[in-house]
Amino acid sequence: MALIVQKYGGTSVGSIERIECVADKLIRFKEQGHDLVVVVSAMSGETNRLVELARQIDTQPVPRELDVLLSTGEQVTIALLSMALEKRGQAARSYTGAQVQILTDSAHNKARIREIDDRNIHADLAAGRIVVVAGFQGVDEKGNITTLGRGGSDTTAVALAAGLKAQECQIYTDVDGVYTTDPRMVPEARRLKRITFEEMLELASLGSKVLQIRAVEFAGKYNVPLRVLSSFEEGEGTLITYEEEEMEEALISGIAFNRDEAKLTIVGVPDQPGIASAILEPISDANIEVDMIVQNIAEDSTTDFTFTVHRNDYERAMEILNKISSNLKAREVSGDNKIVKVSLVGVGMRSHAGIASKMFRVLAQEGINIRMISTSEIKISVVIDEKYLELGVRALHETFELEKVS
Amino acid sequence: MALIVQKYGGTSVGSIERIECVADKLIRFKEQGHDLVVVVSAMSGETNRLVELARQIDTQPVPRELDVLLSTGEQVTIALLSMALEKRGQAARSYTGAQVQILTDSAHNKARIREIDDRNIHADLAAGRIVVVAGFQGVDEKGNITTLGRGGSDTTAVALAAGLKAQECQIYTDVDGVYTTDPRMVPEARRLKRITFEEMLELASLGSKVLQIRAVEFAGKYNVPLRVLSSFEEGEGTLITYEEEEMEEALISGIAFNRDEAKLTIVGVPDQPGIASAILEPISDANIEVDMIVQNIAEDSTTDFTFTVHRNDYERAMEILNKISSNLKAREVSGDNKIVKVSLVGVGMRSHAGIASKMFRVLAQEGINIRMISTSEIKISVVIDEKYLELGVRALHETFELEKVS
Numbered sequence: 001m002a003l004i005v006q007k008y009g010g011t012s013v014g015s016i017e018r019i020e021c022v023a024d025k026l027i028r029f030k031e032q033g034h035d036l037v038v039v040v041s042a043m044s045g046e047t048n049r050l051v052e053l054a055r056q057i058d059t060q061p062v063p064r065e066l067d068v069l070l071s072t073g074e075q076v077t078i079a080l081l082s083m084a085l086e087k088r089g090q091a092a093r094s095y096t097g098a099q100v101q102i103l104t105d106s107a108h109n110k111a112r113i114r115e116i117d118d119r120n121i122h123a124d125l126a127a128g129r130i131v132v133v134a135g136f137q138g139v140d141e142k143g144n145i146t147t148l149g150r151g152g153s154d155t156t157a158v159a160l161a162a163g164l165k166a167q168e169c170q171i172y173t174d175v176d177g178v179y180t181t182d183p184r185m186v187p188e189a190r191r192l193k194r195i196t197f198e199e200m201l202e203l204a205s206l207g208s209k210v211l212q213i214r215a216v217e218f219a220g221k222y223n224v225p226l227r228v229l230s231s232f233e234e235g236e237g238t239l240i241t242y243e244e245e246e247m248e249e250a251l252i253s254g255i256a257f258n259r260d261e262a263k264l265t266i267v268g269v270p271d272q273p274g275i276a277s278a279i280l281e282p283i284s285d286a287n288i289e290v291d292m293i294v295q296n297i298a299e300d301s302t303t304d305f306t307f308t309v310h311r312n313d314y315e316r317a318m319e320i321l322n323k324i325s326s327n328l329k330a331r332e333v334s335g336d337n338k339i340v341k342v343s344l345v346g347v348g349m350r351s352h353a354g355i356a357s358k359m360f361r362v363l364a365q366e367g368i369n370i371r372m373i374s375t376s377e378i379k380i381s382v383v384i385d386e387k388y389l390e391l392g393v394r395a396l397h398e399t400f401e402l403e404k405v406s
Numbered sequence: 407m408a409l410i411v412q413k414y415g416g417t418s419v420g421s422i423e424r425i426e427c428v429a430d431k432l433i434r435f436k437e438q439g440h441d442l443v444v445v446v447s448a449m450s451g452e453t454n455r456l457v458e459l460a461r462q463i464d465t466q467p468v469p470r471e472l473d474v475l476l477s478t479g480e481q482v483t484i485a486l487l488s489m490a491l492e493k494r495g496q497a498a499r500s501y502t503g504a505q506v507q508i509l510t511d512s513a514h515n516k517a518r519i520r521e522i523d524d525r526n527i528h529a530d531l532a533a534g535r536i537v538v539v540a541g542f543q544g545v546d547e548k549g550n551i552t553t554l555g556r557g558g559s560d561t562t563a564v565a566l567a568a569g570l571k572a573q574e575c576q577i578y579t580d581v582d583g584v585y586t587t588d589p590r591m592v593p594e595a596r597r598l599k600r601i602t603f604e605e606m607l608e609l610a611s612l613g614s615k616v617l618q619i620r621a622v623e624f625a626g627k628y629n630v631p632l633r634v635l636s637s638f639e640e641g642e643g644t645l646i647t648y649e650e651e652e653m654e655e656a657l658i659s660g661i662a663f664n665r666d667e668a669k670l671t672i673v674g675v676p677d678q679p680g681i682a683s684a685i686l687e688p689i690s691d692a693n694i695e696v697d698m699i700v701q702n703i704a705e706d707s708t709t710d711f712t713f714t715v716h717r718n719d720y721e722r723a724m725e726i727l728n729k730i731s732s733n734l735k736a737r738e739v740s741g742d743n744k745i746v747k748v749s750l751v752g753v754g755m756r757s758h759a760g761i762a763s764k765m766f767r768v769l770a771q772e773g774i775n776i777r778m779i780s781t782s783e784i785k786i787s788v789v790i791d792e793k794y795l796e797l798g799v800r801a802l803h804e805t806f807e808l809e810k811v812s
Binding site: 016019020050053054056057058061062064065066068069071072075076078079080082083084086087093094096098099143144145 | 422425426456459460462463464467468470471472474475477478481482484485486488489490492493499500502504505549550551
């Protein structure tokens, strides 16, 4: 008998029928003797509906009131799921973030959890109840409702699992685990049984939108075993833990890619201290997030400075560069919004030289030109032309034999 | 500068446009120097939508969870209204029932208010904010969300007005006040400037669905001047207070009527002690509410016992009477669901004899047969055939000169 925290996302509770399926599933778990704490999101579509109501009043609604509004989404789900459990004869009790209570700081719309009061939950579990908690929300010291930012229900689940010292935190979603790459692109893609928190972080931040980055960080920090599973199919999913002896010893765990990138280059600026910040400050002042940054030094004591941004921010970033380029004495500003980023991720990479050169060789053999390169300890990312995305990912998946269990 | 509590019902906040109108209206009041506490209902249709979601899971959902669900309706409105105020540069702050907090007993779905903590509200008013409170909801001692029962937002407003010692509690609705009778039936019907709590109670319970009965009782008990006004038109509305010297000295304030009645008679039962309860107990056990009760003693030591119920309960009540009639040695059971109740209401009635006889004479002159009569200190009710409803109400309105300001 173990304490398990489960989290069901918006699609998993997107209709009354699905809420009833989740109730049935929970009762089967409970019958296996587990203590269950369940975190749920708003029914799919509900958060967008609420945001749209707010937006009709104000495109920049007061953050405090936006939280009051959005938190109703999860509150509806906890009530409905608890009703469905009780209807089936299973005692249950719902809690809003404020009721638990999940104490956060006062940063509305992006609050961080400080502390969780688990007294009510322990009492309910002892009484045989399934505890149903609203994800994504909390309360600050003054009793104001806060939200953790979009998708924050994963974080709620992990924080509860950490606080309650749960055996596992299970994230139910619409995919059945973490794959070596997107199976829609590479049919041979394989579900990973286990990966490390670090690998998951790189995969999540590179576009495998299975888990929220903050939740993975949180799970890693508090060493909460995290499992991603499907709400709709049976299966073991993917377990995310720390590296262990018996773990799959793959060099590469997966290939992530991101189609939403655009790159901008400011060509031939004088190579002086402070030039990087002179370029990036106005970009960041415009609230544009920069992903990769590469700088090359040319022969003539000028430098080319290249960075990538989200494709939606490309036009605005280009305008800013054009404005500042003459002040910076730049020769030229250029850009490309038809590029993608492809990344190899794997903890095995640390101890093995030659991964990078193998990657570059494969791409060259396929006639794919690499536009940018950036590396970290467990990741190598390259920027290539959009049209080569599928070719590149498939070639890499085959070369590194990711379809095989190593 | 006075403290005013205003309440806006579901229709008044039924769309983003209407919420913005309410915001504009509030700012005009605020500019007149008033301190404002605003109570709002769920947007019209929202509570029904939520009830329907619950009903799909369970026709008798767990009361605690139904409250968690339904309370989101008002929470959405307080957030949107506060956003609209802030957007207009008017500082505002929203409060759920739990945040205020409005402490209630634990009777889910029909909780009663015990105490209101007004510290946050006073601090906000002092800081120049408009305070926006979710109607219809509260919290019990253990932190469970409760609701006051449908339409309970009026009660929230009155309770806040009493607690805050507000100068007036203004209920904004889709009618512009309380009328001498329904203007759709009698075009000459006149808006009353003032009536007493007692008269309002009789008018409300008899079908003028302007105000919730509990709210009127509450206002009377704590002597909170209550004003009914239109959200959509300018005007003074109707003020409901205790009887005062300068008040309109009308004999009759208004004529209420109720189309939803049905009557049942159990004929020729032995006139013995306990017979009334033997008839009504099985009716009340079936959760059928009884309105008027009349008993006549016949010559032959038997009695005829007649009562009225809501028309929806007619068939069920008839079944019950048929089942028990032989045990009660009744001669016959009869009924009629094509009847209506018409009532004259007025505090002036107390001191004036002859009202009843005048009423009966008018109806007789119009050829209307009276089926039942029941009286209280400030009310005379008669049951007549449905087809005579309009004729009767118009004749009474004219005879008692209700179109004239007395």
